Structures are given as structure tokens and as C-alpha cells.
Amino acid sequence: MNGIRLLLTEQFPRSSCAIFASKVMVHAAERLNIYGEDNDELHRAFRYIIGELRCDAETKLFDDRDISQFSPVQLTKLGFASGSARLRVFPSLTLDEHFMIRTRAIGKQGQRAKWVDWAKERFSVLREVPKTVAGNFSGGEQQILMIALTLIGLPKLVVIEEPWMGLAHVASLEFGRAIEELQRNGTSFVLISQGTVGEGMMRSPGAGGNAETVYLSEFRYSREARSLM
Amino acid sequence: MPTDNVLSLRRKEDRRRAVAFSAFGFTALLALAFVGTPRLFDLLIVSLLFICMAFGLQLVVGYCQLFDLGYAGFVCLGAYSTGVLLTRFHWSYFAAAALSTLLALVAGIILGVPTLRLRGDYFAIVTFGFAELVVLLMRNWTTLTGGPFGLGGIPDPVLFGARLVRYPPFGYYLLMLSMFLGLLASIWYLRQTMLGAQMLAVGDDEKLCAINGIDIVAVKVSAFALSAGIGGLIGSFWAVYFKFLSYTDFTFTLSVQVIAIVILAGNQRLRYIILAGTIIAPASEALRTWLRASGLPEASRVIFFGVILIVLTLWRLHDFSSAIRRSLARPVPWSRKMRCSDVGAAQVVEMNGIASTEAISQRLSFNPVSRININSEVLLEIRGLNVSFGGTKAIKDLDLRVRAGEIIAVIGPNGCGKTSLLNAISGLVSSKGQMILKGRDITDEPAWLRARRGINRTLQTPRSFPGLDEMENMDLVSWSIAQAPTRSIIGRILSALRAMFVQLPLVGVGVPVLRDDQTQSLRIQMRRAFAKPRTLLLLDEPLAGLPEADQCEIIARIDHHRASGGAVVVVEHNLESILCVCDRVLQLDKGQIAFEGSKAEFSLL
């Protein structure tokens, strides 16, 4: 419960990805919510964290190890898991094939059946999914599949962009429970989404305890709008 | 206005400079004619030949960004038709050249119409196949073209009573020079017209073209046909100059040579093509001589072009002229500063604030009281709209009715289908369900036609055409959308022809446009919006990221648009500002209407 898992520090303001202007720290078994308004900036933040975007003169430490030059594939080997609502699933692959790929990528192909059961146990949507390729799933089903792929294998750090997009009420509750369970086991989370604090509070039940929040820009929903949700 | 004067002055200067440069160049080339040796003539003629071919290909590859691998086919058509007409039917050169050009032009139209809607690499393959087919045709048509033995004995042309002499080729040089100047002037003129601007726009961003009412297929076919015609014309000169035609002259190697010149030149300016041509054409000839001298096969000079193409792509040199333009542009100020909270501390944000209601009311010249006339005509009616892509249904069975003079605000959480609704109305995504605009059924009409009929969409991230200046953007956009909305072939052809003769008022002197510069693009969009009365404006988050003064300005314009008889559908997160001016509120949730009613009803919630 101690020890900084992820540390991101200051960028030069004129660089092409000036996202964080000060320190961002994620401890082990902690959850960090990043909110903001501008989709582009949030997406850039996400890509930067998962290693696709490199900025000049930044510091990126993972368990005291400099990962600023690591590619996403190398980060996966270290225990990173990432998912985004923009690129959810492979459209021409079936559910089982997705799990095959993911378990192989994290080195756990021998335990594939166990992890598939683990995922199906926690997400009811996965049990009733149609037997076609993932391209024909509904948006919510694709989203849950993406989340499941990210969570299996006990990763050390999970980064998800727009985790609640397309999720129905039941699915988002299951997601919240899964987050809590994994957090208890030591996984850290970074959840990036567009919206306001209010929305975020409502979407992550159990928002207290080991959760920090960071804003990328001011929220703009008026009072009337908030009361609609 | 002072700005206009400055720009028109700059334009006059630019024009004067271009004319002076051309005059100097022409005189120099002409002077060379008197002091040159025959070898120099040959070199110059071949260089000019390739440069002219590159001009032709520039229209398709440079302007419209279509990869045409079959240019040699058109040159072959032109050359062989001239050759056959001169040897077998004894036509005069001018007549033969004219017919060859026409033949190539028609071939371009026939090839272009079915293939120009194909994706980039598929289009390249089909054009490649076409060129090979033409060569095969020439090879096998022995009775007409001499087949594998070639077509020889093409006579010297007789121009204005004088027969051109092949050695020394002074006459040919003058002919080539006049062709070169004619082409240069024509393409330079074309660039000044609407059609040229439309070609550049199509090459930049097709989606934006559709929104702005540019008939993409007509523009592409025009460019392709013009380039084919130019190829045919050059082919006719090829026939009389080289005096012997063989199908092996027009293989893929020739297409590659011309493509290499165009790619090296970097897509935009004609002067770079001239420069590139003067580098590549003589180098190719020198290489051929060297290979012959060393006993190596001549055909292996393709390695020269292969290496050039690889090097150009690896170093992205084919983009270098746009890179130069970009570096000359004004730097965009960093309009927002953000700071992240330290863990646990409150955030500090120095962003442009939200326009307050008071500020807006000050700006609006009259009281924003709802003024819907219940009996005003229905501008847009949608029945049973269904939009789905990628397996998900973005909009389910939506009905909507928009009257003239109404302002509707569309709100809802992320992913509920607001942008999809706007996309479906403007035609950017395919949808099922009936759509009736001003009493006309527009369900099957493409996006550009809807834009011309009066549906005016702005994008969430405003964009403009980076290949054109700000002035050109505005003029192009206002003109294109004001064109007649007709889908008939004759109408589209006439529209394209008209575009060829309408000149852009100011070209090449404005400020270069950056693709994602919001303020510039928004200005252009707004100007386009008011080009036609009684239009339906579809605004996608127009207030996003703007300073307070600009927000008030936009809201005032929205209100003003209502007075002109149009209607506005606005998607916006910033409710406070929009509620000042809208009449109805439409709330979407997961693709269906969650609430629809007047502003008063909404405020009661």
C-alpha cells in the first residue's frame, strides 16, 4: 500500500504534448480518475501514459524504473494493461479468440480457461454474448469485452479511457465491483474520461478510499443539466 | 478596407513577378535557340516534353491527390493516333493533334467515370491496368500500328506553310516551347479558377468538400479528363519528333518517370515541377548514355527511378512544399493554459470563461423572447431515422420536425447520438428513414447535394482546406454552395464547366490556413452559413473553446439567422448560453428522444 507506482512530471509548456503541468502520482492499489473536457487532450494523456506518445524531457517512472522510452508491448510485459473506448475490440475475431490473444500476450495462455471463467463470472454480459465475431456485438458488449481483456491476468496498473461509455447500469456496477476487488489485491487504476466530477462520482460507486482526482480543464455543465442525470 | 488594399497590392506584385519571371525564362529559352547545338536542342526538347507531361499529371496527382499509374496510356493513345493519321490518312498536323487530344480526353472520361470512386490504391491498379491494355492494343494491332515492328516514317509537320526540319530541330524546339508556354499559362489560369480551387479542396479533405457542396466526382473526372487530354497532346508531339513509335516506348517505365517528377516537385507549385523536370529528364538521358557506353542493359535505368521513389518516400520529400508553407504560416498562440491539481488540492484553470447570460443579452439587440410562429413552414421533417454503424445503433426511430425560424438545442450525455443525428441530416453517414427538406424528399441524396439545397453543417473541430488561403477558402466555399443543386449529368457537367471560367478574386496572397485553426475555420463556416437564405444550420458545439466575446458574437449570429427565415439545430454542452436564444430543447439518450419541448417546459424540470 505504500510506494509510488506511477510518476509523471512536468512537461515544457511548448512541447507538443503539454499535458501534465505538475506531478501526477499513482500509488499501489490506488485509483486515479482523470477528468477533462477536451477529448483531444484526454486522448493525448491516455496515449502518453500507455507509451504510444513520447514527449521531450519527461519523466515517467514505474516502480522506480524509467519507462519513458518503452513501447506498449514492453509495458505489457511489466504489468501494464490498457484499454480505450475508441478502439475496443478486433471486429473480425470472436470472443474466445480475443481471450486467446490476450492470455498469450500476458504470458498466461496455459490458464486461459481459468481467466475466461473469471471474466464471465464477473460480467454477466459476457455470458449472453452472440456467437459471432466481435464486430457484430453491440457497443455495450464490446465495451465490457474490452474491460474484461484489460482486467484479466492480475495486472499491476490498469489504464482505461472512457470506461463507462456505452455501459448499462448493471454493467457499470459490475465494473465498479471488479475495480474494488482488484484494488484490494494491489492493482492500481488510472481512469480517464470526459465529463464532470459529479458524473464521475456517480459512475464509480465506492468513490471514497484510495481514489484521487485530477482535472485537465474546467467542467462546464450548468446546474440544470446536472440535475438531469 | 485597408486589408483589401494591402492584399490586392500584394497580388499585383505577385502577378508582376510571375510575368517577369516567365518573360525572362521565355526569352532565355528563345535565345538558346540561336546559340544552341543540335544536342542541346534535343536535351531541351526532351526535358520540356517531360515537364509538360508532368503538368498534365499534376492535375490528377498533385491537385486531387489521386495516384494515377497509367499516364503512359494516354500519351501512347495520342502518339499512335497522330502517327496513324499522319502516315496512313495524310492529315495535317494540327488536325491530327487536335483529334488525338480529343481521343485521349474521351478515353479519360470513359476510364474515369467508373473508377474515380475507388479507393486510392485500387484506383492506381486500375489505371496501371489501363495503360498496359493500351500498350497491348498497340502491339497487337499490326495492321494499323505496325505492331511489334513499330510505326515509322512519320512525316515532318507542316506549320503555316513551312515544313519543320528535323535536324537541326529549331522548328520543333519552337513548337515545343509554344506548347510548354501554352500549358503553363493554362494550368496557371486553372489554378486561379474555381475548378482549380475545387481540385485542391478535393485533394485535401473529401468530407469537408461534401459539406461545402463541392461535387467531388465531377471535379475528379474533370481533372482526369484534362490530364488525359494533355497527355494526348504531348503524345502527338512525341510522334512527329521521334519519328518512330514502338509500343515499348510507352510502358510502365514512362509512367514512373512522370510520377517521379511530380512527386519530387511536391504537389503544389508549377515552378517546382519545372525544377524537378530539369533535374530528372536530363539525368535519365545521361544515365541511358552511360549505361549504353558501359555495356549494361539500357532497361536497367529503372533502378534510378526506383531509388528516387524510395528515397522520396523515406524522407517524406514529397511533402516538402507543404512543409515550407506550414513553416511560413503564423504560429498559433497557445490559447489555453492548464494546470493539473496537485494531489488533493483544488484545480486552477486559466481557461476562457463561459459567456454569461448578461453578456449575451447585452450583445443581442433585442429581447430573446420566443418568437416561433406556429404556422411557419416546416423546413425539415424526419421520419423514422435509423443510423447504425459498426454493429451499433446510434439512432433509433427518431422523428423530428423543424420549422422556419426555430432554434433547437440538442443536448445529452456523451455517445447518445447527437453528432450522429447531425451527420445523418447532412448526409455524411448513411441512414434509413425518410427526410424531407422544404417539401422535397432528400433521403437518397448525397451530402454535397444536400449542402446545396440548404443544409449547412459545421464540424466539431472546425476545419478548412490547408492547400488554399483563407480568402480562397471563403470564396470557394460560398460559391460552391451557391451552385444549382442538380443531380443530372448535364447539370453537373455544366457546373464543372462554369467552375472553369469563374475566377477566384484573390489567389495566393492571403494568409495560409492551418488545418486545425479554430477561429479561421469558424469564420469561414459562418460566412458560408449566410451565403444562402432560408438554410438549415446544423452547428456542432460552436461555442467550444472560444473566448467570451466570440461566444456572444456567435449567439447573436444564430439569432440573426432565424430572422432571415432559416432554422438552427445546435448541439451544445454549454446550456446556459444556448438557453438564452433557443426555442426548443431536444434531449437525446442512447439514440432516442428523452425529452422534447419548448424552453419554458425545459426550465420547469
Next chain:
Amino acid sequence: MNAHEIWQAIANGLSLGCLIGLLAVGYSLVYGVAKLINFAHGDLFALAGYYLLFFLAASPTGQLRNTVFLFTGATAVVAFAWSSHFMKGRRRLVVGCGGGVLGGLFGYLLIGTSIPLLFAVLAATVFTALTGIALEYLVYRPLEGSPRLSYLVAAIGLSLSLQGLMQILFGTDHRAFPSSVNAQISALPVPPILVGYFSGLDLLIIGFTVAITTVAAWFAKKSIFGICIRATADDPVLAERLGLNVRSAKVQVFAIGSALAAICAFFFVARERTLEPTLGYSQGILAFAAAVIGGIGSFEGSLIGGLFIGMILSLLPLVDTEPLVRFLPPSWVQFLPSLNLSDWGLGVVYMLMALVLIIRPRGLLTERSWRDV
């Protein structure tokens, strides 16, 4: 035109079609992983032919050095690329040079010695695979993420460079395998019913191609490697994020595709008894058309497309156009193009390819993918 001729033409079409189909499968492989058309695939095929000549001691003396030079270059580049996994900087150059020396030495030692046919084919396959990997590293990898048109231009440039290089290094003369090898190949057994229609080599070609296509199709659907490749083709960014090593997948597929091209080269030179630098261009177009007609990216489709084209090219000369001429007025007859339909075979292929692209770009055999809906 009698039945025997027709059957012979059909048999010829089958084996020719399988040859084209095998080359087309190579195109589909690379398209399947990177969604790009490797125009240089045909030229690798031609290059493999020259490697085979070297290993079969059939190259003229002047060209032996050239081939060894190519071996050195290919192995040097591959060693250099491979060393990036575990070292940086100048040591990689050392490893690269070392690899090049090894490859060159291997080639040099084999000059003039004759090795058994099977080993020669194997060695040529290995070196072609190495060359394919080297080309991928030099030209395609720096272009990852570029717009498609850049890829196209680079691929064409690569194809032309290879053609020119081969013309310079090996000359434009037509070559063939030495007669001893041809004798070995002719001695392949044939079942009695098929004598006169197929040769032993034809049967080998057909058998091998069908086997490879089936295996490849099965692999793509069932094996974990095939699933990874399909995932990479769908969305390389997502694949990378999920932890798939996209780079190594691409390299492996290039290697396999180049190896297939080498085997195809062996079959071709053995059957047609001709090899020249522009072979890559001429056969490459046919194979590419086959892949497009059948559906690029689909292995079965490439084979069917190849068979289709093979049949057309074989059966077209049998069509008799003389009767048509009688219907035309005599003054026209002098201006008719060549009526020998075998001249037009290539033209028919191009028209078919263009038609398929215009009407049904995904190919005749591929089903509607989720994207088309």
C-alpha cells in the same frame, strides 16, 4: 480442335493456374498482415530464381560474385536488424558485418560445387527469406504509419529498383536450369492415366499448392499465430496495446511469404525453362490480378483466382475467331487487330481485374466483412 487438345489445355491451365495461385498466396499473406500490397513480391520471386541458379551451379562465371554480394548484403541487414533486440549502437554494426561475412563466406564456399537439388532449393528458400526480411526492414518498416499512398510509392520504387539491380547484376539473357537438373525433374513419376496431360512436375506443383493453401487457410483460422496475424491486420494499434508483438509478426509473415516465392520460382523455372529479370514484373502482375480477383487477403481466393487466370490463358488460344471474320465487310478486314487470341490473354486478365475492382472490390470469393455493412 478435338477433345484431346481441350483436355490438354485444361491440364495445362490447372498447373499454370496453381503456379500463379502460389505466387498470389504470397501476395495475400503480406496483405493479410499489413494491409499493404508488396509490389516487390514478384521481384523476390525472380531473385529467388537467380539464387537457385547459383546453388545449382548454373550461373555464368561473371555473375557468381554478384550473387555472393547479394547474400552478404541480405545477411548483414538481417543480422543488424535482429541485433536491435539485445544491443545498441556500434556493436550492432559489428554484428551486422559479422552476419554479412558469414553469409558471404557460405556463398563463396559453394561456388562451383554442385549440391543435391533438394538442398539447393532449401538454401535458396532460406536466402530469399533473408532478403525479404532485409527489404522489409530497409523500406517498409520506416514507413509504418504513413498514408497508404506513401507505401504504394515505396513499394513501386522497391520493385523497380530490384528489377534494375537484377538487370545490372545478372544481365537480360534468358537462363534455365542445367540439363542434369532438368533430367532429374522430368524423371518424376506420373500415374499412367495422366501421362500425356500432366508431367510429374505438374502434379507436384498442383499438389504442393493445394496443400499449402489448405494449410495456410487452416492456420489462419485456427492457430494462435493465425489469430494474432488477423488481429494485427484488423487493427495494429489495438494489437500493440493488448501486448501483441506486431513487429515480429510482420517479420515472420514476410519471411514465410518470401519462402513461398522461392519455391514458386523453383517450380516456374523448372516448368517454363526461362528466367530473366523482368519475370518478376510479368508474373507478378498475373499473380496480383489473381489475388485481386479472388479477394486479396484470402488464401482460397488467391488460388481460385490463379486457377481462373490459368484456365483463361490456356483455353484462349483454342478459341477460333476465323468464323467471325466472314461477317465483316472486306474493306474492314485489313484494319483488324490481331485475331490470335493468345496475344490478348493478358488484356483479358487486366479487364477482368478492372471489372472486379469496380464492381466487387473485395474480390469474388470473400464474404461481406463487417466493415461493408
